[in-house]
Amino acid sequence: MPPRIADLDWAPDDGTAALLARTALALRALDDADGTGPLRSMLLRTDVVASSRIEHESAGLEDVARALVGIRANTSATVMVHAAAALEGFVDAARSGRIDEDALLAAHRRLLRDDPVDGPVAGRYRTVQNWIGGGATPRLATHVPPPPDLVPGLMADLFAFLDRDDLHPVAQAALAHAQFESIHPFTDGNGRIGRALVAAVLRRRGVTRTVSAPVSAALVADRDRYFAHLDRYRDGAVDEWVRDLAIALGAAADEALVTGLLLAEAASDRAATVCATGLHAVVGRGLDTDGVLTEDAAERLLTVVDPVAGPEALDAVVEDLCAAGALRPVTTRRRRRAWVAPAVVRELDAFTERVRDGVEARARRLEHERRSGGDA
Secondary structure (H helix, E strand, O other): OOOOOOOOOOOOOHHHHHHHHHHHHHHHHHHHOOOHHHHHHHHHHHHHHHHHHHOOOOOOHHHHHHHHOOOOOOHHHHHHHHHHHHHHHHHHHHHHOOOOHHHHHHHHHHHHOOOOOOHHHOOOOOOOOOOEOOOOOOOOOOEOOOOHHHHHHHHHHHHHHHOOOOOOHHHHHHHHHHHHHHHOOOOOOHHHHHHHHHHHHHHHOOOOOOOOOOHHHHHHHHHHHHHHHHHHHHOOOOHHHHHHHHHHHHHHHHHHHHHHHHHHHHHHHHHHOOOOOHHHHHHHHHHHHOOEEEHHHHHHHHHHHOOOOOHHHHHHHHHHHHHOOOOEEOOOOOOOOEEEOHHHHHHHHHHHHHHHHHHHHHHHHHHHHHHHOOOO
8 A cells, every 4th residue: 555645754865965956957957958949859759669668568760650640550659659749748737837637637548548448448547456467366466556446545645745845856756656656546558657747747846847857768778677666665665766766867868968969960961961952951940850750741841931832842852851861761652651860760769778878877876976985
């Protein structure tokens, strides 16, 4: 049974307090960085992909591009398309100063509305007992959440905790996430909504204003460690989880800044070469804000500057960009096509790898400082 945490009394030690402060600075630096607009959409897509990997689902940016034009070959990618909009809306709603039940339920409804099993109950707390692991029965489960009749009360307690302003935002986000996952209020989608809750807390507390913290990209770096922290939280261990999430978020924020610079450099290269002028430049600016280009989006971009531009104009531009390596097709049909920008795909993959390395390096350094008696 999860404890009630609305009035939880928790304070960090000096080393943890310093770590939390440094993480908040890293997140604010990411939010303040030049190129934040394009980076926002790129990081959102990357984080949605990472979140799916945490749930043992596999889909990449190319799968998402196909799903955007209605190709359902990869069900995980279809869910990701909904997830990006659902989770971004939930995090943005926190800008109002509150994280309320209606916004959370709306995000869950949007996330799973087309799911053949959970779609009918999307946006509602579970009315059945569920469990994590263990197969067809909970006998060997790794976690059995509280009975469904206790879920509304526990969630009300969590929302009261989310209204507090006396805890450090990163610590509040860590505790809220672990509590949410322990309650496990939905039949499915708990992981995605719970990780979005971290970003929502940081948005409500003003740590981020536009860019959502790349939570899943940080946590997928070590899935087993992440899940072990949630298990230990249920046994009352809090401090190490707070520190680990702060380390992961700080590493992800630092690497996202690097990604922003590299994506801006790739955009400059396109603007100086294949996307220098005319309709090519218009499509190039579209790639600056999203590594995925659909035919509908490309047509909208072209007709803004040339209302009579037809399919032939689009075909000519796309052919040039593909020949130059600025685009790669991910569909083979004649209409409702989709492309990705290879430079963006490569950099987002590299970002995920750098975050993994950064999380490990930070953890080692902090452990060394702790053992040697230095400040974290």
